[in-house]
Amino acid sequence: MEYHILGRSPQRSNMIGKSLSHYKIISKLGSGGMGDVYLAQDINLDREVALKILPAEMAADPKRLQRFEREARAVAALNHPNIVTLHSVEEADGLRFLTMERVVGEDLEKKIVPGGMAFKSFMDLARPLTEALCAAHEKGITHRDLKPANIMITEDGRVKVLDFGLAKLQETPGELEATDVQTQGLTQEGTIMGTVPYMSPEQLQGRAVDHRSDIFSLGVIFYQLLTGKRPFVGEASVDIISAILRDTPRPVTEINVSLPNHLGRIVRRCLNKDTNDRYQTARDLLNDLKDLKEEVSKSEEQAINSVGVLPFANMSPDPEQEYFCEGIAEELINGLGRLKNLRVASRTSAFKFKGSDHDIREIGKYLNVDKVVEGSVRKAGNRVRITVQLINVQDGYRLWSERYDRKLEDIFAIQDEIAERIIQALEVTLSPKERRSIQNVATRDVEAYDFYLRGRKYFYEFDRRNWEMARQMFERAIKLDPSYALAYAAIADCWSFLFMYSGSSERERQLAGDASRKALELDPDLAEAHASRGMVLSLGEDHGEAAEHFEKAIHLNPKLYEAYYFYARASVAEGNSLKAARLFEQAIDARPDDYQAPLLLPQVYSRLQREEDAARSQREGIEKALRHIEMNPNDVRALYLCGGALAQSGEVERGLELVDRAVTIAPEEPGLLYNAACAYSILGRTDEALEHLERAVRAGYSHKAWLENDSDFDPIREHPRFEAILESII
Structure with missing residues (x-):
């Protein structure tokens, strides 16, 4: 055409x-x-x-x-x-x-396909489109009628935007185009004007229009290219207008699951109804697209392999060997997760299927992976038998299986062999650095490794008693192997968690510092050690040096969730909301099923006045937390974070029921009491909020910087009792 x-x-x-x-x-x-x-x-x-x-x-x-x-x-x-x-x-x-x-060419409408286009094809169109907006906006010209019919793709594949600025030129003096089109769209039932589905809320409401209206229209076009459908639909123009003004479209990454999560956030920001929550310039949008392009490696643009490692079944006579079986699977997850060309489902997601009899296709669909690793472990005396198999999700076909009957001292060699065989079966090509990372064993002492695995089991339970038990296990590991850097980093994390959530003294922070320094002394290139060190330094408000260690951790292992998550928390404490938002978003990318980051992110978005993003993140966090609670009904952190979010979103009774359940399980847990206070503060129940906050401080809560920057307490921040609580924390 x-x-x-x-x-x-x-x-x-x-x-x-x-x-x-x-x-x-x-x-x-x-x-x-x-x-x-x-x-x-x-x-x-x-x-x-x-x-x-x-x-x-x-x-x-x-x-x-x-x-x-x-x-x-x-x-x-x-x-x-x-x-x-x-x-x-x-x-x-x-x-x-x-x-x-x-x-000469065809309009963009012809490029829209059912289900949406691939990332690379999208970027080939999105970048030149956004560059065209940049050029016009920087000359003070707004399009005002951006839609697929006004975008041509030439015979040699170049993007050409038509009628730039001409929509504005059609207006009579003092006339608002938006009002005209809105009126026309409402006059004939069932008639959808070509422009209406792409118009911004301010256009439809007859308000003043600037370049940010084009960014909304571009967001609609992006959404349509990526999903094959428009974000706002209806049988008549009035229905479409209503949807644009009120509805939040389903995320593009839920419809087209092959897309990177960050692209979903870019489109969502374009579609914010409040102009102040959108990209403020097309140049900002273009920069984000360029950054995303750099982040997505060539292998990720293609369909890379994906795998989930399920917790290995315990076939030992001793049920206490669960920790060992889970540890074998966790080590596989951590090792395979370092590979650039392989996407590995997180431990949190995969371990939800422990002991379940779900069909492998259901598991694969839930984890969004092509292959699943499952196995069993029988440990008796100094012998171990490990059976493992790699299964294709689509047809249940066993791609590879093996049984290892060895002495316990061979456990590290067995793990190396299993990882190597999985990589071979998946036909993943490794760089020399990746091969070294797979073969790099943190310890060769089997007994030390055994205590480390016990410690990890306790650590994930997320309460003071279990962190103390975890620390003891890690300390027994380093007594057996004083060069065990990963165990030292884990000890540092235990002390830091005790300091943050359980009101431990300054001594605990110092001990965390000692352990993190020792971990780095033993292994300067251990990402986990740099993340631990960054967390300790941020607790002492040494944010500059903390940032250096967090950045180093991310450089060493770009998939390390803890590095992004703790860096984000440190940025909140520092008062840098923009940086915190970006890091929490990256934490979600690293571990998409985790509920913590999306439930902490809304208060950061609120400080940035990005209320639509805050509401969306809260909804996503609640969904993830409820799924987690279903599998882990006594997880107090999930209970109180989810409960507070539910209460804030309007489900007050349901939310407070979860918070009260958590308090019943752990009535003296400072972190829990603190978050219960958050929930009551958000709801405007001042006395209950202050009572729980005072109880938290009496129980030992001492993280003053977080309290000072926590927007949940804005409703009671001026209350004399709140000021007294702040002053009581040294």
Whole structure:
């Protein structure tokens, strides 16, 4: 299809074959609100142009025409490869007309496919589209009618945006285009005007429009390209308008699961209803797209392998050996998770299926993986038998299986062999650095390793008693192997958690510091050690040095969830909400099923006045937390974080029921009492909030910097009792 314009206007079929000035009319291309469009030959320059004859009512209005010509000159000054060039505004034989670059190709509508396009194909269109907006906006020109019909893809694949600025030129003085289109869209039931589905809320409401309206329209186009459907739909224009003004569309990454999560956030930000919550400039949007392009490696743009490692079944006579079986699976998850070309489901997700009899296809669908590893362990005396198999999710076919009957001292060799065979079966190519990381064993002492696995089992239970038990297990590990850097980092984490959540003294923070320093002394390239060190330093408010260690951890292991999560928490304590938001988002990317980051992120978004993002993150966090609670009904952290979020979202009784359940399970847990206070503060129940906060401090809560920056306490921040609580924390 050639140059294509949608709309209605009086026909001028008698123009074919005639001449206007030095333009010979060849054929009619289409009609639009600005008039009829013709293909014409420029006799003087010997080139084809698109010639648009303006409506008679515009040409007859001197003020409107003067304004039109002034603004058309500004549009004509645009010189960008992705914007159709406006050559001239001319008059001949009593007709006013525009001449424009002639574009041969098809409009963007033809590129929209069911289910949405792949990431790479999308980026090939999104970047030039956004660059065109940048060029125009930076010249002070807003499109105001951006839609697929106004975007052409040339025969050689170049993007060309049509009619830049012309929508504004159609207005009569003092007239708002949005009001006109909104009225037209409402007059005929069942008639959907071409522009309405792509209009911003402020256009539909007849409010002032600026370049951020284009960003909303571009977000609608992005959504349609990525999913194959528009974000706001309805049977009639009035239904579509209502959806644009009120509804939050389903995330693009839920519809097209092959897309990176960060792209979903980019589209969502474009579609924010409040202009202040959108990208403030097209340049900001373009920068995010460029950053995303760099983050997504070539292998990730293609369909890389994905695998879930289920907890290995305990076939030992001793049920206490559960920790060992889980540890074998966890080590596989951690080792395989370091590989750039392999996506591995998180421990939290995979371990939900412990002891379940779910069909392998159900498990694969839930984990969003192509392959699943499952196995069993029988440990007796100094012997161990491990059976493991790799299964294709689609058809249940066993791709590889093996049984290892060895001495316990061979456990590290067995783990290496299992990882190597899985990698071979998946046909994953390793770099030399990745191969070294797979073969790098933290300890060769089997008994020390055994105590480390016991410690990890306790650590994940998330309460003071279990952190104390975990620390004791890790300390027994380092007594057996004083060079066990990973165990030292784990000890540091235990002390830090006790300091943060259980009100331990300054001594605990110092001990965390000692352990983290020792871990780095033993292994300067251990990502976990840098993350632990960063957390300890942030607790002492040494944010500069903490940031260096967090950045180093991320550099060493870009998939390490803890590095992003603790860095985000440190940024909250520092008062840097913009940085905290970005890091919490990256934590979610690293562990998509985790409930903590999406439940902490809303207060950061609120500080940035991104209320739509806050509400969306809260909904997602609640869904994830409820799934987690279903599998782990006594997890007090999940209970109180989810309960507070539910109460804040309007489900007060249900939310407080979860909070009270958590308090019943652990009535003296400082972190729990603190978060219960958050829930009551949000609900405006001042006395209960202050009572729980005072109980938290009496129980030992001492993280003053977090309390000072926690927006949950904004409703009671000026209360004398709150000020007294702050002063009581040294």
